[in-house]
Amino acid sequence: MIKYFKHTLSNGLRVVVHPDKTTPMVAVNLLYDVGARDEDPDKTGFAHLFEHLMFGGTLNIPSYDTPVQNVGGENNAWTSNDFTNYYVTLPATNLETAFWLEADRMRELDFSDKSLEVQRKVVIEEFKQRYLNQPYGDIPLLIRNLAYKVHPYRWPTIGKDISHIEDATLNDVKDFFYKHYAPNNAVLSVAGNVTPEQVFRLAEKWFGPIAAQSVQQRKLPQEPRQTEARQLTVERDVPAPYIQMVFHNGKRTDKEFYADDLLSDILSNGPSARMFQSLIKEQRLFSDVNAYIAGDRDPGLFTVTGRLMPEVSMEKAESAIRSELVKLSIDGPSDYELQKVKNKVESNLVFGEIHYLNKAMNLAQFELLGDAEEINREPERYRAVTADDVKTVAQRIFAPENCSTLYYLPQKKN
Amino acid sequence: MAQTNSKAPEFKDIEKIDFLPVEQHRLDNQVPVSVLRAGSQDVTKIDIEFPAGAIQAGIPLIASTTANLMLEGTRQKTSVEISEKIDFLGAYLNAQTYHHNTVFTFLCLSRHLPQMLEILNEIISEPSFPQHEYELYLQKKYEEFVFEGEKVKTIAGRKFGETIFGADHPYGKQLNADHFKQITLGQLKDFHKNNYKPEMARIFVAGQPGDKLMPLLNKYFGHSSGKYQHTDFSLPNPQPSKERTINIRKEGAMQTALRIGRPLFNNHHPDFIPLQILNTILGGYFGSRLMTSVREEKGLTYGIGSYIMPLKQSGIWGISSEVSGESRDKAIEAIFEEFRILQTDLVPQEELSMVKRYMMGELLRNFDGPFSTADIYRTLQEYDMDFGFYEKMINTIRNISHTNIRDLAIQYLKPEDFRIVTAGM
Known part of the structure; x- marks a missing residue:
C-alpha cells in the first residue's frame, strides 16, 4: 500500500506526494504527456531530441545540471512512445532547488542554434550506439514498421531515420515546446523525506504562476485490425x-x-x-x-x-x-x-x-x-x-x- | 511576471552521513555474519561469499562455470526443480564470479527465508554437476561469448585488460574460444570441493530478516569441523604492453570504442581517496570535464566517463567511450587536452565546491537503505576495511584544495603512463 496525497493547481498541474521517512533523499519527477507518438511522420525522433534540449539551460538559469550537482543532486530523463519523464533525486533538505529548476524550464528554454547543433550530434551518436552499431540493434526500427501501418507506434523513440534529426530546425523545436510543455499537460510527483504541505506550498510558489496552455486534443490514426500474417x-x-x-x-x-x-x-x-x-x-x-x-x-x-x-x-x-x-x-x-x-x-x-x-x-x-x-x-x-x-x-x-x-x-x- | 527567478533557492550542505549499524555475529563454525537490519518492507537479501574467484581457479571460465552449474542440479533436485521452487517463492537467486571470490545472492520476501536458505544450502554443499546441464550451459555461454565479441566495446574492453596488466597476468588474462574446448567437468568438481567448504563462507544479510535469522543460518551453514584462514596470495606486478596505442579494426563499424587507462593501486594507498576527487572532476559525473568537452561542446559521443577501480593487489584508472568513427583521433586528443589543463590550471573554486557537494550527495545516496549499504560493506570487507574508509573520504572531500588536485594531476595523469585501445573504424 503506497500512501499518497494529491492536489491540482489552478493552472492544471497535477501534484502527487508520497512521504517516505526512511530515506534522507527525495525524488522529484515531472512527467509530460508527450512522446514519440505525438510526432509528425516526417519529423520523427523529436520528442527525444527535445528531451536533450531541455538540459540546454534557460535565459534565467544558463545550466540545468550545475545547480543540481551543486546541492548534491542527480538528474536524468527518458522518452518513450507515450511519455517524456524528467527526474531529480537530491537530499530532502534541498528540495526547493528541484522546484526552482523544473518550473523555470517548463516556462521557457533558451533556444539556441549552438545547443541544437550539439544535441543533434549527440543524439546521432546515441542512434548509432544503441541501434546501428549494435548486433541486432536495428530490430526495433524494422519490427515496428512491419507491425504498424498507420499508427505512430510504427517508429521508435529514437526516430525513423537519422535524417529527421539532422534536419531539425530551431522553429520545429520551438513549436514542439509550446505545443506540449505546459502545466496542464504534466504530472509532478514527489516521493521521499517530505510532507505534503511542504510540497504543495512549493508547487504553488514555483509552478503556480505558469500559465496554462491550450493543449490540442490528440487525434492519432488508429491501427486497423491486421488480417494477414x-x-x-x-x-x-x-x-x-x-x-x-x-x-x-x-x-x-x-x-x-x-x-x-x-x-x-x-x-x-x-x-x-x-x-x-x-x-x-x-x-x-x-x-x-x-x-x-x-x-x-x-x-x-x-x-x-x-x-x-x-x-x-x-x-x-x-x-x-x-x-x-x-x-x-x-x-x-x-x-x-x-x-x-x-x-x-x-x-x-x-x-x-x-x-x-x-x-x-x-x-x-x-x-x-x-x-x-x-x-x-x-x-x-x-x-x-x-x-x-x-x-x-x-x-x-x-x-x-x-x-x-x-x-x-x-x-x-x- | 512573477517568479522569473535566476537566483537559486537556499540550500544546505550535507553535514554528516549516517551509516547504518552493522551487527556482527559468528556461526557455530566461526563463519562471520554481518547483518544490516533496516528497511520498510519485509524483504531480505543475503550474500554468501566464497574464495572461489577467477584468480583461485587460474584458468578463465572455471570459476564462473562452477558457480552457475551449482544452480543446475543437486543430489536431491534437478535443475528444473530448483528453478520451479525459487520462481514459486517469487525470489531471485544468482551467482556472480569476481577476480577473488564468487558471491551467491538471493532476494526474497522475508517469510520465505527458511525455504530459500534450505535450497541455497543444497546448492552450495551438494551440487550434482549433471553432464547434460554442463554441455548445455557451455554451449549457451559460447554463443553469448561470440555474440558479445561482435560489439566494439567488448573488443576494446578485452584488449584493454591485456594491455594494462599483460596477457598472462591474472588480472589481464582474457577468456578466449580455446578455453571452451579445454575445460572439463572434473575441473569444476575439484574446484567446488576445494573452494566451497562451509567454513570458507562469509555471510552478509540486509533488510528485515526477522528474529529467526541466526538459528536458521546456523542450521544450514554452521556445521563443519574444518578451520579456515582467509589468506591472500601475492600476484606478479602488472606488465603493461610496450605499445602505447593499439587500434583494432572492425569491418562495418559506425563507432569506435575507446579505452584509455593505466594500472593504479587499491584503496589502501594514501592517494586513493584524493584521486577519487580528481577522477570525479575529470570524468566521474555528468558535468565532468570529459563530458563537457567531448559530448556537450564537440558532440563526438553520447557518453564518456572515467572510473577508478580498486583490485585486491592493484587497480585501474580508466576512461571509456564510444565515439563517432571518423572522430576517433579528435576525441583522444580532447581527452589528453583535459589531462594537460588539470596539470596546468588550478580547478576554479566554484567547480571544486560543486564537485565536493555532488560527491557528498552521492555518498548520501549510496548509503541510503540496507541493500546498497550492504553491498558497499561487503566490498570494504574484501579489503579488510569498514565504514571508517568513508569517514576518511568525507574528511578528504571537505579539506582537499585545488593545489592538491593539480599536484595529483601532475603526478598521476602523465600521458606516457596511459595506454590507448580502440576498436571500430
Missing part, C-alpha cells in the same frame, strides 16, 4: 540467426492487461518459465528467448524473441515457438503455474516499493493514465486473473493472422 527477412553481419514475432495486443488501461502480463510471465519470466525450459533446455533450439508486452497507452505489441543455436533452421525454430503459443491457447496454464507467476508479481510489487524514485515514477504514470489510486489496486487485479482469462487472451493474441515475423539472418560470407 506479415513476414520480413533481413541479412546482417551478426553471429547467429534471430527471430522476432510480434502480435497486436491491447492497451495499458484495458482490463485484460493483467491477464496479458501474466501470459508473458508464464512464457518467459524466470528460469522455470515455459519457453526457457522447453526451447532452450529440452529442445536446445535457442541460446536466448524472451516474451514481453509493451503496456502502451494505445494498443501495443506482444513480443516473442529467440536467438537460434547454430545449425538450427529458422523453420524449425519458428514452429517450436508457435507450438508453445498454441499449447497455451488450447489448454491455458495450470493452476500451479498461474499461482507461480502471481507469486512473482506479488514479490516484485513489494520489491518495487523499496525505492523512492521508483515510487515517484509509478505514481506519476498512474496519475497521468487516469488515477494514482490504480497503483494500490494492482495487486488485487493480478490476483483476480483466472486460468481461463489467460487462455482467452492467448487465443485472441496468438491468432496467426495477427502476427508479424522478422527473420534476422547472418550475412552469407564469401
Whole structure:
C-alpha cells in the first residue's frame, strides 16, 4: 500500500506526494504527456531530441545540471512512445532547488542554434550506439514498421531515420515546446523525506504562476485490425540467426492487461518459465528467448524473441515457438503455474516499493493514465486473473493472422 | 511576471552521513555474519561469499562455470526443480564470479527465508554437476561469448585488460574460444570441493530478516569441523604492453570504442581517496570535464566517463567511450587536452565546491537503505576495511584544495603512463 496525497493547481498541474521517512533523499519527477507518438511522420525522433534540449539551460538559469550537482543532486530523463519523464533525486533538505529548476524550464528554454547543433550530434551518436552499431540493434526500427501501418507506434523513440534529426530546425523545436510543455499537460510527483504541505506550498510558489496552455486534443490514426500474417527477412553481419514475432495486443488501461502480463510471465519470466525450459533446455533450439508486452497507452505489441543455436533452421525454430503459443491457447496454464507467476508479481510489487524514485515514477504514470489510486489496486487485479482469462487472451493474441515475423539472418560470407 | 527567478533557492550542505549499524555475529563454525537490519518492507537479501574467484581457479571460465552449474542440479533436485521452487517463492537467486571470490545472492520476501536458505544450502554443499546441464550451459555461454565479441566495446574492453596488466597476468588474462574446448567437468568438481567448504563462507544479510535469522543460518551453514584462514596470495606486478596505442579494426563499424587507462593501486594507498576527487572532476559525473568537452561542446559521443577501480593487489584508472568513427583521433586528443589543463590550471573554486557537494550527495545516496549499504560493506570487507574508509573520504572531500588536485594531476595523469585501445573504424 503506497500512501499518497494529491492536489491540482489552478493552472492544471497535477501534484502527487508520497512521504517516505526512511530515506534522507527525495525524488522529484515531472512527467509530460508527450512522446514519440505525438510526432509528425516526417519529423520523427523529436520528442527525444527535445528531451536533450531541455538540459540546454534557460535565459534565467544558463545550466540545468550545475545547480543540481551543486546541492548534491542527480538528474536524468527518458522518452518513450507515450511519455517524456524528467527526474531529480537530491537530499530532502534541498528540495526547493528541484522546484526552482523544473518550473523555470517548463516556462521557457533558451533556444539556441549552438545547443541544437550539439544535441543533434549527440543524439546521432546515441542512434548509432544503441541501434546501428549494435548486433541486432536495428530490430526495433524494422519490427515496428512491419507491425504498424498507420499508427505512430510504427517508429521508435529514437526516430525513423537519422535524417529527421539532422534536419531539425530551431522553429520545429520551438513549436514542439509550446505545443506540449505546459502545466496542464504534466504530472509532478514527489516521493521521499517530505510532507505534503511542504510540497504543495512549493508547487504553488514555483509552478503556480505558469500559465496554462491550450493543449490540442490528440487525434492519432488508429491501427486497423491486421488480417494477414506479415513476414520480413533481413541479412546482417551478426553471429547467429534471430527471430522476432510480434502480435497486436491491447492497451495499458484495458482490463485484460493483467491477464496479458501474466501470459508473458508464464512464457518467459524466470528460469522455470515455459519457453526457457522447453526451447532452450529440452529442445536446445535457442541460446536466448524472451516474451514481453509493451503496456502502451494505445494498443501495443506482444513480443516473442529467440536467438537460434547454430545449425538450427529458422523453420524449425519458428514452429517450436508457435507450438508453445498454441499449447497455451488450447489448454491455458495450470493452476500451479498461474499461482507461480502471481507469486512473482506479488514479490516484485513489494520489491518495487523499496525505492523512492521508483515510487515517484509509478505514481506519476498512474496519475497521468487516469488515477494514482490504480497503483494500490494492482495487486488485487493480478490476483483476480483466472486460468481461463489467460487462455482467452492467448487465443485472441496468438491468432496467426495477427502476427508479424522478422527473420534476422547472418550475412552469407564469401 | 512573477517568479522569473535566476537566483537559486537556499540550500544546505550535507553535514554528516549516517551509516547504518552493522551487527556482527559468528556461526557455530566461526563463519562471520554481518547483518544490516533496516528497511520498510519485509524483504531480505543475503550474500554468501566464497574464495572461489577467477584468480583461485587460474584458468578463465572455471570459476564462473562452477558457480552457475551449482544452480543446475543437486543430489536431491534437478535443475528444473530448483528453478520451479525459487520462481514459486517469487525470489531471485544468482551467482556472480569476481577476480577473488564468487558471491551467491538471493532476494526474497522475508517469510520465505527458511525455504530459500534450505535450497541455497543444497546448492552450495551438494551440487550434482549433471553432464547434460554442463554441455548445455557451455554451449549457451559460447554463443553469448561470440555474440558479445561482435560489439566494439567488448573488443576494446578485452584488449584493454591485456594491455594494462599483460596477457598472462591474472588480472589481464582474457577468456578466449580455446578455453571452451579445454575445460572439463572434473575441473569444476575439484574446484567446488576445494573452494566451497562451509567454513570458507562469509555471510552478509540486509533488510528485515526477522528474529529467526541466526538459528536458521546456523542450521544450514554452521556445521563443519574444518578451520579456515582467509589468506591472500601475492600476484606478479602488472606488465603493461610496450605499445602505447593499439587500434583494432572492425569491418562495418559506425563507432569506435575507446579505452584509455593505466594500472593504479587499491584503496589502501594514501592517494586513493584524493584521486577519487580528481577522477570525479575529470570524468566521474555528468558535468565532468570529459563530458563537457567531448559530448556537450564537440558532440563526438553520447557518453564518456572515467572510473577508478580498486583490485585486491592493484587497480585501474580508466576512461571509456564510444565515439563517432571518423572522430576517433579528435576525441583522444580532447581527452589528453583535459589531462594537460588539470596539470596546468588550478580547478576554479566554484567547480571544486560543486564537485565536493555532488560527491557528498552521492555518498548520501549510496548509503541510503540496507541493500546498497550492504553491498558497499561487503566490498570494504574484501579489503579488510569498514565504514571508517568513508569517514576518511568525507574528511578528504571537505579539506582537499585545488593545489592538491593539480599536484595529483601532475603526478598521476602523465600521458606516457596511459595506454590507448580502440576498436571500430
